Amino acid sequence: MCGIVGxxxxxxxxxxxxxxxxxxxxxxxDSxxxxxxxxxxxQKYRAAGKLxxxxxxxxxxRDRDSHIGLGHxxxxxxxxxxxxxxxxxxxxxxxLVVVHNGIIENYHTLREELQGRGHVFCSETDTEVLAHLIEEHLGGGDLVKAVRQALKKVEGSYAIGVLWAGQPDRLVAVRNQSPLVLGIAEGGxxxxASDIPAxxxxxxQVVFLEDRELAVLKQGEWQVMGLGNxxxxxxxxxxxxxxxAMxxxxxxxxxxxxxxxxxPQAILNTFRGRLDPETGKVQLPEIGLNAVELKKISRISLVACGTSWHAALVAKYWLEKWVGIPVEVDIASEFRYRRLLLDETVMVVPISQSGETADTLxxxxxxxxxxxxxxxxxNVLGSTITREAHGTIYTHAGPEIGVASTKAFTCQLTALLLLTLFLGEVRKTMSAKNRKAIGHALLELPALMEQELPRLQEETARIAEAFTHSRDFLYLGRGSNFPIALEGALKLKEISYIHAEGYAAGELKHGPIALIDRDMPVLALAPKDSVYEKVISNVEEVKARNGRIILVANxxxxxxxxxxxxxxxVPLCHEELNPILFVVPLQLLAYEIANLRGCDVDQPRNLAKSVTVE
Known part of the structure; x- marks a missing residue:
């Protein structure tokens, strides 16, 4: 999410x-x-905007002669x-200066405590508390000891670099849940750096730091120690x-x-600090509305384009089920061109990765x-949409360079699920038992996804070989996985240029079944959920017509x-998390097919990452 060099x-x-x-x-x-x-x-120099x-x-x-420094x-x-x-x-x-990548979860509390002891802050960042915390422990003249003592009070993820004029012969680096790697060059x-390219x-010649490891870099020597001991x-x-390039x-x-x-890491970053692991309660202080205002909401309108619209469609199932409130989902480019019935009792939720999507804005x-x-x-702090909204739930996906959205989508789903849990608690429509069950399942999801990703890539790579030359695809899903069928079809279209359509599985017999033959592969999503038997029946209809079936199931x-x-x-998980988990093999299958076809995966033709024109 940020880049560090020292x-x-x-x-x-x-x-x-x-x-x-x-x-x-x-x-x-952005700076x-x-x-x-x-x-x-x-000597410190900073600038807003690109590098x-x-x-x-x-x-x-003029005075740039130096042999030690940090960049960010x-x-x-x-x-x-x-x-x-x-x-x-x-x-x-x-x-003393600090550069930082990550999120300090308890920075609000630390900042208030530090200000109470006379510290003066110059920024709005969570990072600045680190510099002031370390400052409080520098009395003994030992930078390493001061860093270790300061970080005992810090909760969250961080990769940091520290430089102090009092000991100008060393840099201190620490990693905890954010990447940091050392480079050992000739000549001492x-x-x-945050990543190897730098x-x-x-x-x-590199050394990878693990979580809660501290490194001291000097001219001609380096040392790594445990942060705690x-x-x-x-x-x-x-x-x-x-x-x-690699x-x-x-x-x-x-x-x-x-x-x-x-x-997995992006999803973890999105719910970290917001979801109580004990109770499943969600804190969204940045939402900008108090409990009284939220209880007056009579309807929710979700507005988005493309992949973000698919996230909104999934959220409709969650919000109506657990919050008991009517939800409309609009394609942003159509939203303004009908008679809208909006007032102060309606919550409108625009969803955008970039925050600059013209139609959504x-x-x-x-x-x-x-x-x-x-x-x-x-996903972008300070973007136009976030500035103009009453409140924002940020997804912490980090930069997404590939035009076809993947991690931004699953982070949007994560944020929308957090919103569901939050509103269910505020409006008293969700039992503590259900909230806790879903919350715990979400907490376990990143580790589960990380464990399964290598195997899923192997499976989808093997399957892709059989469908590289297909001209058309049909994706089927029911319930909250119907939008995932739409998203899977969109991914295939975007990067492989194969025509693909997503359908609600129950609609198969109302027209699309006429297309079924050996040249039309059908991918169906069949998790063990409340509509599992219905989906299997629909897949049997395809099989009876000699269709080629790819089944994604538990x-x-x-x-x-x-x-x-x-x-x-796909591993069995809580039903409400199926959309987040089941989209992963669809992303991988689209990627593997496009790669085999020799397509430009990261920059597919005619598309742009942020659509800033209508």
Missing amino acids: YIGQRHVVPILLEGLKRLEYRGY AGVVYVHGGKL GKLEELLETV TRWATHGAPSELNAHPHCDCSGD GCLM LLPYTN GRKVVKEIKTIEWNA AEKAGYRHFMLKEIFEQ AGLRLAKKMGAKVIAIC AGDKNCRRIAEQVIT
């Missing part, structure tokens, strides 16, 4: 930091900054993109053989595949004008092999 050695540091940040700009690109030691003092703005600023700086490129999570919110962040004295240089111009940790230096993708062939595999503005309460679901389902030519199995 260097200490014999070379001039500023060019190294800038080159490293260029190679990490895909991780974040950037560097800091280095010159004349015994820290070019920082480069222009540094071209005007930001993907905003706390505080809008601006120079003040850009990293590095410093303590009250300005002698040591580097740190290191490759200088070394292919301070004991030395023996680390293996590994040789990286990727080329630069490195940006962390060894994956395409960004899309990388982003599919990033989904236009619908938001009209809804506000008519008096509706607007709560956005978005592991252990004995019907699968009897009915289908190909089977993809």
